[in-house]
Amino acid sequence: MRHLLHLDSSLRGEGSRSRKLSAHFADRWRTENPDGIVTYRDLAADPVPHLDDVAFFAQFVAEPDRTPEQAAAMAVGTQLIEEVLAADTVLIGLPLYNFGPPSTFKAWFDRIVSQRTAGKLGDKKFVVVSARGGGYGPGTPREGWDHREPWLRHALTSLGVEDAIFIDAELTLARESPNMIPLDLGAAEDQSLSDALAAIDNLFLTDKSLRA
Ligand SMILES: Cc1cc2nc3c(=O)[nH]c(=O)nc-3n(C[C@H](O)[C@H](O)[C@H](O)COP(=O)(O)O)c2cc1C
Structure with missing residues (x-):
């Protein structure tokens, strides 16, 4: 049975x-996979605790030798890793915060990178749907400042994922940020969002692996 792991991380x-x-992607996925399973995790509402000394080093201790504290720390990561391993498709809602990913997402990611996942997730489709307040397109003053996508692409490569798909809506603060309101970019904001929704629809038309 097909399985979607859906993560959100916006505050x-x-x-x-x-x-x-x-949500649009997940709705489309449910329509295409009526018998599929969806696991949902809201990393902002229910944050994963940051990796700490005990949790990181517990993985290097053989299971029977772990202290109760190490076993409990390992269990947090193990559950998150099991969710990824069970999924065919991992859908990530990922805003741009201060030119990188939300720390809630990074805390999740630090838990799933392990000997069980390194180089082993190449059979899964990772789809990242993202939003950013400003504009980062070619020729803009901040082209190349969105470090979230290159970081995550590289980090996923270490897990064996070479073909992550990124779909962005940008200029989302056009009507909200006092710095952006005078630029009158509301129409461009709307266009970017509708382009991103259309890109998701197109993905379901062109990518057979998303259909049962
Ligand atoms: C803490 C924080 C930091 C942000 N940093 C940036 C940034 O570096 N660049 C940018 O373009 N927008 C930035 N924004 C705006 C968000 O990227 C924008 O509001 C986006 O739409 C957030 O995703 P969401 O709509 O899913 O919440 C930031 C917003 C917050 C809350």
């Missing part, structure tokens, strides 16, 4: 564009 609720995009 916003209703107004979040990355949540809107990930």
Whole structure:
């Protein structure tokens, strides 16, 4: 049976564009995979604890030799890793925060990188639907400042994932940020969001691996 792991990480609720995009993808996925299973995790509402000394080094201790503290620390990561291993498709709602990913997502990612996942996730499709307040396209002053995508692409490569798909909606603060309102980019914001929604629809038309 097909299995979607759906993660969100925006600190916003209703107004979040990355949540809107990930919900659209998940709805399409459910339509295409009526018998499929969806596991949902909201990394902002239910944050994964940061990796600490005990949790990191517990993985280097053989299971029977672990202290109760090490065993409990390992269990947190093990559950998250099992969720990834069970999935065919991993959908990530990922805003841009201070030119990188939300720390809640990084805390999750630090837990799933392990000997069980390194180089071994190449059979899974990773789809990242993202939102960013400004504009980062070719020729813009901040082209190349969105370090989230290159970072995650490289990090996923270490897990064997070479073909992660990124779909972005940008200029999302055009009507909200006092610095951006005078630029009158509302129409461009709307266009970017509708392009991202259309890109998701197109993915379901062109990628057979997303259909049962
Ligand atoms: C803590 C924080 C940091 C942000 N940093 C950036 C940034 O570096 N560049 C940018 O373009 N937008 C930045 N934004 C704006 C968000 O990227 C934008 O609001 C985006 O739509 C967030 O995704 P969401 O709509 O899913 O919440 C930031 C927002 C927050 C809350």
